[in-house]
Amino acid sequence: MNVPHLDLNTIWFALVGVLFTGYAMLDGFDLGIGALHLFTKDDAERRVMLNAIGPVWDGNEVWLVTGGGALFAAFPNVYATVFSGFYLAFMLLLASLIFRAVAIEFRSKQPMYWWRQTWDISFAAGSVLSSLLIGVALGNLAWGIPIDERGEFAGSFLGLLKPYPLLIGITTVALFMMHGAIYGAMKTEGHLHHKLRRWAMNCIIAFVICAVTTTMATLLYVPHIAARVRENPWLFSIALANMLAIANIPREFHYRRDWLAFLSSCGAIITLMLLFGVNQFPNLVYSQPDPAHSLTIYNAASSQKTLGIMLIIAIIGIPIVLAYTVSIYWIFRGKVKMDRMSY
Template identity: 55%
Template sequence: MATFLGIDFQTWWFLLIGAVFTGYIILDGFDLGAGSLHLFFNKEESRRIALNAIGPVWDGNEVWIVIGGGALFAGFPEVYATLLSAFYIPFMLFLVAIIFRAISIEFRSKEPMKWWRKMWDVSYSISSALIAFLLGVILGNVTQGINMGADHVFRGSFTEFLNPYALLTGVTTLALLMMHGAIYLVMKTENRLYAKLTVMVRNTTIFFVIMILLTSFYTLLYLPHMAATIRAYPELFFVPVLMVLAIANITRQITKRKYMAAFVSSAVTISLLMVLVAMELYPNMLLSKQSAEYHLTVYNAASSQKTLGIMLIVAAIGVPLVAGYTTFVFMTFKGKVKLDEMSY
């Protein structure tokens, strides 16, 4: 089995895909959170400022999910096939919401009529919230496992996805991204909108803390396999400890009105949540409720060693380029939002 730095190619791809999807949730997450909060802004100027806060970056942030999907298809085609066929309806809803979010942002400013702008405001906010919620629903079902047999074909129905844990995870994800988006917006605004957003940041943080506590209790009580790795390797307990400290630091920095530090802590929280999920799933990628023998793992679902090796080189070149471009865009458009004739 081919290795790099003592780690096999399958594990490298597992780590790479996890890192790319984490990057997507961090970057597009604040866009989705900002969109979910959009209808809470009553004034036209406030809505325009909120839109233009994400205007230069939202479409670039979506590139990360395209990279993640491509990486999953290249590295683990059987997981890709089973996942997308099993979650066909959620993924179609996800794609429709992405389309409506994009056209809402672009179409809103094309006409001056109030009804026109209000229609796209509603579309933008609902589609953003739906995307965030669906991400959580999919994650909740992946951590529980799906009704999958030896042929790795999904045998269940759509209603199975709407179970209490998946819905709870969906609301928790929405709460997390609303907090993430509120913190980002408060860094980009000033005056009255800034004051309004300071209240939103506090409220969304309280919402997230409540939801993450409920989800954590549910996970420990009803999904014991999601703590098996930490029980087997107690030294890994530092990961959830760091996550708790990161969440605590969000509240601390918000109180001190150091929103950049709060935003970094929010991003770290997202990263550590993804690390926890990956740590407890590995080496599995998609769990079967029928039998552990039917799990899709990094070993039985991976592409050939040659494919993994070649694509790992491509990823090592391509991902840093995308990360560099993303950094460049953020540095170019840093600072408070100012409306002009080119604004949305």
């Protein structure tokens, strides 16, 4: 891999990566809380878990919307090929995101058992399915998908469900559940807090098993990534950083520094996305079996003028967004307190 010189295309590759990493880090814990939702039967505990993500889940989902928008804007060919090629998968993703969103909003509005149970199941199922589908989509981009000479997807829906992408999907579910349990532990107290810490430890074990399997599968069965790693041994340092971040979580828990455990988990997600990004670069969609048809940051991009204007918008906007995102997390810091506005 040549060291890339910093042109607009590379910057936007990185910025789209930052947006999707932000999404994974933030909505990741929402989705994880959703996946864990049915593990407690107690209505009060379920409400506390919902309200732990209450003020922020909506803003977290905006990272996906903006990431999708940035992809459309910066790399319209990738957006068009992937979204039309993964048609059914994305429709299922949309359906699960919708169910999940309205379940959060609706569940506590009525006291009936059947009402709450229905929305609880929607919330959990929607969260698990969204995480799985996002993972499967990423897995397919890593593995490579068939692209024809026009740059269009040339495969089928069932062709997307190969073992490797499915493995990445399951790993993503495990990762988000771990992340969600840690976030939940940070936001709760008492009995539920201890329960979430216990779940977090189980999720860490599950995730490590998935991560090791994925790494082995990648090195054995995904030759273009294996070759990339062989040529660039320094990539191991990112993988190492990832494992250290994971290993640090139980340690922080032991010292009762829950929010540092959460930061560690964020670090694990960032390093994973970084690894993914570095392995993809400069491809956005790797074409398999014919790598010559891959969609890269050059053949799939918007004009330099558009990338330039968007960069100006991003430079003005991102500091403002970060400033108030951080302030809002600061205002809502600490353990969940229920009041009349709660879900």
